[in-house]
Amino acid sequence: MENKFPFKFLKFKLMNHPTTNHPLEYIEKHKAVCALLLNNNESKTLLVNQFRPGANNNIYEIPAGLIDPGEEADTAVYREILEETGYEKESLELLYKSNTPLLVSPGYTTESLYFYIFKLNKENITPKPLSLDESEDLITSWHKLDNDFFANKTDLKSYFAYLLYLSLKNKEL
Structure with a gap:
């Protein structure tokens, strides 16, 4: 077809x-990448707020993006973080990365995501200006990692990344 x-x-x-x-x-x-980006003391995460047609609304979510043809997942995640948040690879400490992508909804799509968790190397890093794709219009903001984290966040990848982080922190994985 x-x-x-x-x-x-x-x-x-x-x-x-x-x-x-x-x-x-x-x-x-295409396969994609997503990243839970934490501040240095792991009390907050940086989320992007942007319009999503599936929700017909702006939503908060973790930074994410497609892997370009011929690009490796590790390269794509650092590119997406820089584009959407302004933080460079050198400013980040990798806490977790999935070795294989997880299928998002295998009943109707081949879409799959590599999950990453990073924290900033130090607390007061100034990000570079955003370098957004022509279709992107987003803002970033820091959100506390507490019981209210799920308020106003509706996408599954953000929920899963947060629960993955908690599980790793508690050494359940």
């Missing part, structure tokens, strides 16, 4: 189920 719309990142596909031969629709999408 060919794309009927000039989509840049999504390809609509059709395949037959391997045992029932029933037609299955799905969306093919």
Whole structure:
């Protein structure tokens, strides 16, 4: 099934189920990266607020983005963090990275995410100006990591990254 719309990142596909031969629709999408970015004492995380068409609203979420063709996940995550937050690789300490991407919703899309957790090397680092893609219009803000962290945050990757961080902090993984 060919794309009927000039989509840049999504390809609509059709395949037959391997045992029932029933037609299955799905969306093919590039792999992506996302990062929970913590301040130096790990009491806050930096979130981006931007419009998301799936929510038809602005939402707070962790920085994330697509991996460009031929690009490695590690390169993509540092590029996305710099673009969306202004923090350079040298300002970050890697706390966790997933070795394989996790499928977002395998029932209808190939989209998968590599998860990363970073903290700033020191508390008073001044970020560089944002270098946003032409389709991006976002602002960043620091949010406390407490029981109210989930208030006003609606996307699964941000929830999961936070719970992953708590699990690692408590050495449950």
